[in-house]
Amino acid sequence: MSTASACLHHLFEENRSLEEYQGGIPRWCKGCGDNAILAAVQRLCRDEGLRPEKTVFVSGIGCSSRLPHYMRTYGFHGIHGRALPIAEGIKLARPDLHVFVNTGDGDCCSIGAAHWIHAIRYNMNLTVLLHDNHIYGLTKKQASPTSPLGTKSNTTPRGSYLDAMSPLTVTLGVQNASFVAQAVDWIPESLFQIVTAAFRHRGFSFVRILQRCPEFVGSMFEPWVHDPERMLMLTHEDGIRLSPALQKIYRNQVEHDPANIHRAREIASSEDPIPVGILYRNPAVPCYEDLRRSGMLRTTDTIRTSLEAEFDKFTVWP
Amino acid sequence: MNAAVETMDVRTTPKQVATLSEAVIEIMSDSGEGAQKCGQSFGSIAARMGNGVWTVEIIPAEIQPPARSIAGASGNRIRIGSKRITNGGDEADLAVAFNEQVLLGRVNAGELKPGCIVLLESMWGASADPKIALQYRETLDRLLGEGYRVHEVPMENECRRLVSDPRKGKNMFVLGMLCNLYSLDMDLARDQIAFIFGKKAEKVIKSNVALLEAGHAWAEHNLDFGFRVPAVRATEPQLVINGNTAIALGVLASGMDICAMYPITPATSASHYLSDVFERAGGIVHQAEDEIAACAFAIGASYTGKVAVTITSGPGYSLKQEGIGLAVMAEIPLVVVNVQRGGPSTGQPTKAEQSDLLTTMFGSHGDAPKVVMATSSIEDCFYSMITARRIAETFNMVVVVLSDASLATAQQPFPRPRFSEDWVAPPIDQNPVPEGAKPYDWDPITGLSRRFVPGQPNGMHTLTGLAHDRASRVAYDGETNEQGMHARSLKLAALQKMLMPPKVFGAEEGDLLVVGWGSTKGAIEESVERLRAEGHAVSALHLQFLQPMPPGIKEILQRFGQVITVEGNWSDRPDDPLIDESNRRYSALAMLLRSRYLVDVDCWTEVRGRPINPGSICNELRRRLAREEFRR
Numbered sequence: 001m002s003t004a005s006a007c008l009h010h011l012f013e014e015n016r017s018l019e020e021y022q023g024g025i026p027r028w029c030k031g032c033g034d035n036a037i038l039a040a041v042q043r044l045c046r047d048e049g050l051r052p053e054k055t056v057f058v059s060g061i062g063c064s065s066r067l068p069h070y071m072r073t074y075g076f077h078g079i080h081g082r083a084l085p086i087a088e089g090i091k092l093a094r095p096d097l098h099v100f101v102n103t104g105d106g107d108c109c110s111i112g113a114a115h116w117i118h119a120i121r122y123n124m125n126l127t128v129l130l131h132d133n134h135i136y137g138l139t140k141k142q143a144s145p146t147s148p149l150g151t152k153s154n155t156t157p158r159g160s161y162l163d164a165m166s167p168l169t170v171t172l173g174v175q176n177a178s179f180v181a182q183a184v185d186w187i188p189e190s191l192f193q194i195v196t197a198a199f200r201h202r203g204f205s206f207v208r209i210l211q212r213c214p215e216f217v218g219s220m221f222e223p224w225v226h227d228p229e230r231m232l233m234l235t236h237e238d239g240i241r242l243s244p245a246l247q248k249i250y251r252n253q254v255e256h257d258p259a260n261i262h263r264a265r266e267i268a269s270s271e272d273p274i275p276v277g278i279l280y281r282n283p284a285v286p287c288y289e290d291l292r293r294s295g296m297l298r299t300t301d302t303i304r305t306s307l308e309a310e311f312d313k314f315t316v317w318p
Numbered sequence: 319m320n321a322a323v324e325t326m327d328v329r330t331t332p333k334q335v336a337t338l339s340e341a342v343i344e345i346m347s348d349s350g351e352g353a354q355k356c357g358q359s360f361g362s363i364a365a366r367m368g369n370g371v372w373t374v375e376i377i378p379a380e381i382q383p384p385a386r387s388i389a390g391a392s393g394n395r396i397r398i399g400s401k402r403i404t405n406g407g408d409e410a411d412l413a414v415a416f417n418e419q420v421l422l423g424r425v426n427a428g429e430l431k432p433g434c435i436v437l438l439e440s441m442w443g444a445s446a447d448p449k450i451a452l453q454y455r456e457t458l459d460r461l462l463g464e465g466y467r468v469h470e471v472p473m474e475n476e477c478r479r480l481v482s483d484p485r486k487g488k489n490m491f492v493l494g495m496l497c498n499l500y501s502l503d504m505d506l507a508r509d510q511i512a513f514i515f516g517k518k519a520e521k522v523i524k525s526n527v528a529l530l531e532a533g534h535a536w537a538e539h540n541l542d543f544g545f546r547v548p549a550v551r552a553t554e555p556q557l558v559i560n561g562n563t564a565i566a567l568g569v570l571a572s573g574m575d576i577c578a579m580y581p582i583t584p585a586t587s588a589s590h591y592l593s594d595v596f597e598r599a600g601g602i603v604h605q606a607e608d609e610i611a612a613c614a615f616a617i618g619a620s621y622t623g624k625v626a627v628t629i630t631s632g633p634g635y636s637l638k639q640e641g642i643g644l645a646v647m648a649e650i651p652l653v654v655v656n657v658q659r660g661g662p663s664t665g666q667p668t669k670a671e672q673s674d675l676l677t678t679m680f681g682s683h684g685d686a687p688k689v690v691m692a693t694s695s696i697e698d699c700f701y702s703m704i705t706a707r708r709i710a711e712t713f714n715m716v717v718v719v720l721s722d723a724s725l726a727t728a729q730q731p732f733p734r735p736r737f738s739e740d741w742v743a744p745p746i747d748q749n750p751v752p753e754g755a756k757p758y759d760w761d762p763i764t765g766l767s768r769r770f771v772p773g774q775p776n777g778m779h780t781l782t783g784l785a786h787d788r789a790s791r792v793a794y795d796g797e798t799n800e801q802g803m804h805a806r807s808l809k810l811a812a813l814q815k816m817l818m819p820p821k822v823f824g825a826e827e828g829d830l831l832v833v834g835w836g837s838t839k840g841a842i843e844e845s846v847e848r849l850r851a852e853g854h855a856v857s858a859l860h861l862q863f864l865q866p867m868p869p870g871i872k873e874i875l876q877r878f879g880q881v882i883t884v885e886g887n888w889s890d891r892p893d894d895p896l897i898d899e900s901n902r903r904y905s906a907l908a909m910l911l912r913s914r915y916l917v918d919v920d921c922w923t924e925v926r927g928r929p930i931n932p933g934s935i936c937n938e939l940r941r942r943l944a945r946e947e948f949r950r
Contacts, residue, residue: 023780024791053775058618068780069792074772075780076621078614079644085611089618089626090772092602093576097622097772115614118607298575298600300742306599307571307737314563315734316366316556 014049021045021052023072033185033211034063034131038070040192041100041129044199045073055098058087060112062138063213064104064131081112084119084128088288091124095289098199101128105146106136109167113145120174122288123204129195130167130206133213134220141216151217167208168268168279172261178203178285180264181278184210186225187250190233190276193240197278203285210274224274228252232270234277250276335501335544340370340399342407342431343500344424345492347416348385349378349392352489357394358729359514360496363506364396365558365731368549370403371396372840374929375727376424377668386442386450391420395429398500400548404695404840406728408933410434412499414492416473417442418457425461427928433465435543437495439488440470469541471495476536480528487529494533501546504534555734561699561725562588565655568703569627570599571735573742574653576626578604578615583667584723585631585657609634613641613654620645620652621781623746623771625710627653627703632661632674636681642716643682644783646806649758649769651710651717653703658722660927669927670724672836672886675906678718679865685803687810688716690865694839697732698862699725704741711743713809714769720864722886724929725837751777756788760801765808810866817863819870824850824857830943831878833919834885835861835907838930842884845935854943864910872915882920882942883908884935889923 021042028034045055055073059065061080068075074097078086087101108116108130119128135153136142143153143160146167150159171180179201183194191209198205212221224230228249234256235241242250252273256263258281267275296302343360347353354375361373376393383390397407409431415421416439424430438461442454461468477484477491490511497507508527515523537544559567565588569577577596579589593603606612612628619626630638635656645652658674660666678690689709693699699721706717748771757770757779767788770777779790785802787793793802822831823843834842839860846858859874861867875881889905890897904912908921922938924930 052778053773056772057780069782071780072778074778075782076618077780077782077784078617079640079783082610082614082641085606085614086618086621089576089578089604089615089620090622091618092604092615093619093624093626094622094772114607115611118611292602292604294597294600296600298573300573300739302599303570303573303742304737306595307567310567310570310595311557311734314557314559316362316552316558316731318552318555 016046016049016052018042018046021072023070023075026070027066028063029215031212031214032063033133033209033213034067036185036188036191037102037129037131037209037211038067040188040195041067042071043192044195047196048199050098054096055100056090057100057102058083058090059102060104060107062104062107062136063133064102065107067102081107081110082115083107084112084115087126088119088122088124091126092289092292095125095293099126101126103128103130105130105132105134105144105167109145109165109170117174120171120204120206121176123176123178123285124288125202125204127195127199127205128207130208131211132167132208133211133217134164135213135217137213137216153216166268166271169265171206172265172268172280176285177206177280178282179205179278180268180280181205181207182210182275183207184221184224184231184274184276185212186221187231187246187276189243189246190240194276194278197240201281202283203287230273232267232273232275234267234275234279236278238281239278331542333538333542333544335546337546337548339401339547340397340403340407341412341500341545341547342395342397342410343496344376344393344395344410344413344429346376346391346393346413346420346424347489348390348420349381349383351392351416351485353393353416355514356489356493357396359493359507359510360502361394361396361398361729362558363497363502363510364398364500364547364549365556366506367503368551369547370399370401371558371729371731372403372406373397373729374406374724377727379668386417386419388419388423388426391423393420398547403730405844405932406724406929408931413437414496415439416488418454422457430466433467436461436466436468437471438468439473441472441474443470471536476532477529480532481525487526490526490529491533491536494530494535495537497530498534498537499541499544501544504531552731556731557734558729558731559696560727560729561693561696561721562657562727563591564696564699565629565703565719565721566592566595568700570596570601571700571737571741572704572707573624574627574707575600575624576602576604576616576619577629578606578612578619578626579629580606580609580612580634582609582631582634584659584726585629585634585655587726588629588655588657609637610641613638617641617645617650617652621650621771623773624743625651625653625707627655629655629657631657631659633664635674635677639682642688643684643686645716646682646686646688647783648781649714649767649806650781651714653706653710654716654718656718656720657726658720660925666927668723670722670837670886670929671925671927672720672722672838672906673888673925674720675835675864675887676909678720679910685807687807688718688865689713689810689813689863690718690720691863692720692836692861693725694836694860694862695732696725696728696730700735707743709813713766713813715809720836722837746771746773748773750775757781757790758786758788758802758805760788760805763808764812765805766812767805814866814869817866817868820859820861820868820874822857822859822874825855826857827877828855828857829879830854830856830939831875831881832856832858832935832939833861833881833883833907833911834858835864838884838886841930841932841935844932845939848932848936849939849943854939856939856943861907864907867910867914871911872917875911875915875917875919880920880942881911881917882922882939883911884930885921885923886925886930887923888925889921
């Protein structure tokens, strides 16, 4: 049997390769932005040294939600719209697990919208990645709540009727929002930085990732992909800093303090240029699991004691 | 107790104390006047004296219905007996009403026996409002005309001598009257008051004891009748709780850690109680944003190792169906409690019905086999939760426990359970999974597999609601799809082989067998007892497991000339002009028995929102037994 210090030493020595987090071969379309997100989270797991058996990727239904199948961790590919409450149940029962949620714009902002609002309020320690490609992919091209006005799809052949919903302003508008960021699939380096910051934040870390769907809305983000000036890079010592290489390409940069929620809401309202970075972070918001878990070790004895005490209240003695 | 009273001069005739084997008493008031507390206390005192007791709440649908309204009756029905009491019984023998309008509601519903004794608050007759005085007078005349034995009682005036706000103390005055009329032990009554007001000041207890004693003295001086329902003190400690509290205590006892719920009548009080006590034992009640989330949350919690529970009623159950299907498909154990109420849609939220059996068994799209149990008594509510947790965990299945509104608020004493370590869920397994083992390594005979939970090294896999193979890989091929369906279905058969054949109540064979499930057990068995005493060859069979059904049922059904189910759900009436054998909709259990056992099973059902009473069942069975084809 190993001693405690030997175990600790072993843990310290533990190094995993990227391959150890790679599950099945992704079956997303060629050029799908989900591949970039997958690469970012696999790198995150490796660099943060997450034990695969202690890590759970939870998803709903849609192209985004296939991600858990491509990880070699625990995964929970659930039902449409319900990834968040499932993840909450996991986290409340087992705070020792690292819990990620992969959800899409249909899954999170449409069928699961009620859960999204309340998940923000619960502020459980989850890393939530919204794969937002502005379209339903798995069901073959229907308008989603984030489709820009006029998007032509199979259910809106003459163009969509409503203005797009902004997941960032919605999230920033809910009580207890504690971490809101935006990334894009076509800048992998900042995507990785942002996802890492999200993981390290203790609370409900919401990252909207603009993600290309070459199959159904191939030109959706083209103007931004090809014009770095139309990207607004948020930098701050409490946020993220761009590498020299990125600084050269993305020159449209602004200092933004993630503690400033009013400014965060203004930035969130901008669709063009697209802001990238951490909009808001507040580590002081309490986590629901900390509020609810008593820390009491639940043993047969504690159950027996409390049960007998309750029985005493209602007992009619002979 | 009565000896000293003979000297009192108010009453002109000596008090006649009759001995009864049982009695049904109703107490009703406007909401907030405390009739429920009075009724429950009366039941508790009788229970302590050793009487069989069953109390049922009379609940208005609104939180604050208008005062003095027919639909606003709030109160209790208490049935006490010399022997064990298993249901609310037939019409009431005695009714206490705080105003004549709430009484009318019960009269119109046919809940009072012809000639029922009525103790009626008399103050309304002298009301300054001529409309109220007239209503009172008219009602009184009607009741007297219909043969009710009405005694006008100046409850409020009597209470005013002792307290400044008689509206608040009247219920304890009434409790005192009832203790006198039913010869209950006043020391136990004083104890009861000390218990219910235990958290309040000594002054409050004193004032309520004074009201109790005043009520007792008033009845002693003014009413020349009384009853005694002899009882033998229990030799073992008894618990007196309602069905929902029993469910909550069962959750605690089963070792489940997490209950996720959303408020819904009549299930919520189970979660209220659990919220109060669960956390002291390290458990958590999570009030989710909706029913769907509550189910998904419980599934997420269960997935990580320990079975979780979600508690709801019909409409909530409908919303949970998709989540339940996920748990079935992914073989995540889960306990779901459905405290049924009147449906469909919003239906009758506070009233009892047994209409969710088929949706529970067959609900959720696709083939989604799950275990369905029904609770048939308060005691059963407690133990069912422990059983449900163990089955869920052993078989990696969803177990649905059906209760209903009539058990939810009914109280019945039962022997205090003796704690067993076997009740409690084992700790979460975090051992490494053997190399090469698969998360769905379905056993070819039983369909069982050992699930892997997060934290177990080597167990990593992605659980999915999609069709999957033994390694939990998404599989669209026909062969694998059938393998999964096969395994999930086999688990029910494996459970069925472990169940005991149900026991027949009455003789093992005869002319007529009455089959039931859930809360109707007490009423059905009581009616069978009565009919057997009349010489009829009638027996009863009650099913705790509806899916899978235990072995041996067909053999039992075949030993009887006729089989009929008695249930609280809809069935078409055979004498309606358009109804015939080709279109008659049978009740839920009748349909299941007919299809499974190819036996001709008839049904008699009621959906009147009240618990089915033994008298109605007897009447119906007598009618059938009188028919030609029943005579041998």
